[in-house]
Amino acid sequence: MATEQSTERVAERKASPFSRVSLVAYLFLIVYASWYPFSGWQTDNLATLPDVIRQWPRYWTVFDAIVNVIGYMPLGLLIVFALYPWCRRGWSVLLATLAGILLSALMEGVQAFLPTRVTSLLDFITNASGALLGAIAGALLIPLLLEKGRLRLLRKQWLHHEASREILLLGLWPLAQIYPQPYLFGLGQILPLMSLWLEDLLEIDIDLGAFLRQGITLNAEEYLLSETIITACGCTGAILICLFILNRHAPKFRLSSLLLFASVCLKSLASALIFKPEYAFTWLTPGAQGGLLISGLMLYGFSFAPFHAQRRLAILMLIISLTLVNLVPGNPYFLVTMQTWVQGKFLNFYGAAQFLSVMWPLIALWYLFDRPIPMAATADRARANQPEQST
Numbered sequence: 340m341a342t343e344q345s346t347e348r349v350a351e352r353k354a355s356p357f358s359r360v361s362l363v364a365y366l367f368l369i370v371y372a373s374w375y376p377f378s379g380w381q382t383d384n385l386a387t388l389p390d391v392i393r394q395w396p397r398y399w400t401v402f403d404a405i406v407n408v409i410g411y412m413p414l415g416l417l418i419v420f421a422l423y424p425w426c427r428r429g430w431s432v433l434l435a436t437l438a439g440i441l442l443s444a445l446m447e448g449v450q451a452f453l454p455t456r457v458t459s460l461l462d463f464i465t466n467a468s469g470a471l472l473g474a475i476a477g478a479l480l481i482p483l484l485l486e487k488g489r490l491r492l493l494r495k496q497w498l499h500h501e502a503s504r505e506i507l508l509l510g511l512w513p514l515a516q517i518y519p520q521p522y523l524f525g526l527g528q529i530l531p532l533m534s535l536w537l538e539d540l541l542e543i544d545i546d547l548g549a550f551l552r553q554g555i556t557l558n559a560e561e562y563l564l565s566e567t568i569i570t571a572c573g574c575t576g577a578i579l580i581c582l583f584i585l586n587r588h589a590p591k592f593r594l595s596s597l598l599l600f601a602s603v604c605l606k607s608l609a610s611a612l613i614f615k616p617e618y619a620f621t622w623l624t625p626g627a628q629g630g631l632l633i634s635g636l637m638l639y640g641f642s643f644a645p646f647h648a649q650r651r652l653a654i655l656m657l658i659i660s661l662t663l664v665n666l667v668p669g670n671p672y673f674l675v676t677m678q679t680w681v682q683g684k685f686l687n688f689y690g691a692a693q694f695l696s697v698m699w700p701l702i703a704l705w706y707l708f709d710r711p712i713p714m715a716a717t718a719d720r721a722r723a724n725q726p727e728q729s730t
Contacts, residue, residue, distance in 0.1 A: 361507050365417055366442075371694050410469060411470045415473025418439075428478040435473070439466065443463050447459065447462055497590075509598060522569040522627075523570045526573060527701060530666075566630065572660035576656030650707055657700050
């Protein structure tokens, strides 16, 4: 009888699809960050692998150690959330910690075969510690976030549907700003990467962007206009995704402003850490300022559009930004700034940050084309647009 009641109580609790989707995405980012650039594999040092693993690193910084701890904390937290409600909090902390230890051991062991990466016992210890701290934090946050807490109630009140994929997509947008970009919100620079890959493959100089431009050059005014359009369209496309998942009861302005504020804060923090503290706001150029202003005006008008129109506008904005950022030549001022990049402070997450910067608009466009319009959202918008009848 007690077993049946316990099973019923577990069944009444709802799992978090968002946590499980986020866990899969974060695992992919950890693998990408740990094994980037996936080239130059060596297997002749297999016999010395145990000695390499046991060796304490000769050169290390407190910054790198803290980053390793922080990098694995979301892993432990997401594993605990993903195991809810089928695992008790104590067991979920233990399983999450063991999973973090095994994953870190695998990542560090494989790095021994990559000449550009260094296997480190310190990295293993800090990663495992991060997974443990994240798991403990996740166990403490379960009552607030998953067990009918206020956040779950707000999601029901503000969103048209579950929207796990959309929330994950929006959560990755500020993180995509970490990698240095020549234009604010100019994500998705695919052609430069493809040019580098083709150069390595064919051993000749290739510039796909220059080939598509057919000798067209830009002056200072055209650079400014291009940056304004890229910033305006990139910002508007991302914020529109936030707008069309919210219903009429949600504080759309505050949530959209919070998303934008988080993006520019991470952009400033990353610029200060990667380059120099005085470069924290180097991205706030006249073109970026004009783009933010135009984006605000467009979003004000688009906020009154129907759900399906907002989705189509988001697609259009992202396509325009993606096209221009691949066709417009690199900003000369940005190229000079890149020369001051101290990559040692960012080497561990260089690959993951670049991958997220390139792939975010493509993932967003795939979602926007793939996602059907929820009937509940359409009905809610229709009711909101109907005039109230007087009694």
